[in-house]
Amino acid sequence: MILPQRRSKQMKIENLVVGGGAPVVVEGMLKQDIKKFDTSVEELRNLVREGCELVRVALPTRSTVPFFKKLIAESPVPLMADVHFSWSLAREAIASGAPSVRVNPGNMRRGGEMRRFAKEAQDAKVVVRIGANSGSIAENNERLSADEVVKRLSSRTLDFIKLFEDEGVTTLIVGAKSSSVSETVSANRIIARECEYPIHIGVTATGAGKMALLKSASAISTLLLEGIGDTVRVSLTDTSEEEVRIGRQILQVLGLRRFSPxxxxxxxxxxxxxxxxxxxxxxxxxxxxxxxxxxxxxxxxxxxxxxxxxxxxxxxxxxxxxxxxxxxxxxxxxxxxxxxxxxxxxxxxxxxxxxxxx
Ligand code: SF4
Missing domain, CATH: 3.30.413.10 (Sulfite Reductase Hemoprotein, domain 1)
Incomplete structure (x- = not known):
């Protein structure tokens, strides 16, 4: 069977090619606090051994940045700094040598700080992932319907794309996640239709066990079978190694990558x-x-x-x-x-x- 393939622009994070017809990338995320440096290095090595090609690392505070910088030097695969709320922290990630930074359009506001980040990202040729998630789009504890979640996830992502483009940044990977399969699929379908950037797909806060695995596999497979998706991360309340194993298995059962018999x-x-x-x-x-x-x-x-x-x-x-x-x-x-x-x-x-x- 020949799958449809959405045309996306190609991005390069160090030597890793994302989008533009390149094989779908298997992404993972460190679960260790990066300040526990030795165990973080061990986790990173285990992820790479399992076949992880891009590793995201949470930078919750300024004090984590020096450890991130050290980890970049240790890592055989590119790292992506994961930043919420703070543009200045995102700028510090760039200064530390991050080849890619994920920012969240749900909890980061536009303005001067954002423009400074965009300028520095452009100068350093950093790939910026605009990663919206359903947990950060509601305001003042409002309860959103599924339709509103989809609308807000996609519109926040598309707004941010426009903001970055206005600042001259076109090295972007985009995508939106919800803990609901249908919301995730619907939001990414809209984003895929409205832009040509590579799309990162996954489901957030899936839970544990078989239901979590099914949620991830359902959303990721639906989108990939429609030709949408250039990088994937399976999120589970499980080990990061298991997430990578499942991510690879999804790509293999869909016939998109070949890893093992x-x-x-x-x-x-x-x-x-x-x-x-x-x-x-x-x-x-x-x-x-x-x-x-x-x-x-x-x-x-x-x-x-x-x-x-x-x-x-x-x-x-x-x-x-x-x-x-x-x-x-x-x-x-x-x-x-x-x-x-x-x-x-x-x-x-x-x-x-x-x-x-x-
Ligand atoms: S292969 Fe044999 S044992 Fe297995 S389901 Fe078919 S008939 Fe049953």
């Missing part, structure tokens, strides 16, 4: 001969670190498994004691159930299945 497995039924859930968990642990992008099937019975998973490049169908390894629905060999996964990995590592044909 894809495992498909059957839902099981009365014909199933093994503890398939356990087998698949084991397969994920052993297969996901492998490069390439083959579709691997793990099926619960030899009777229907190879046929049901005909689209898989390679698969295992389990019997009572023996399993069959198959390729594109055709039998390759019989092996014992116990050795099946190791045998499959041996074949995967062989020349016929090097992952380059995925």
């Amino acid at each position: 894809e495992i498909i497995s059957c839902p099981t039924c009365g014909r199933c001969k093994v503890d398939l859930q356990r087998v698949v968990e084991e397969a994920e642990k052993r297969l996901f670190p492998l490069p390439g992008w083959l579709k691997i099937a793990i099926m619960g019975c030899v009777v229907n498994g190879p046929g049901e998973a005909r689209e898989a490049d390679l698969g295992i169908a389990y019997g009572v004691k023996k399993a069959v390894i198959f390729a594109k629905g055709k039998k390759v060999k019989y092996v014992s159930n116990i050795s099946a996964l190791s045998e499959l990995i041996k074949i995967l590592n062989g020349s016929n299945f090097d992952g380059s044909k995925g």
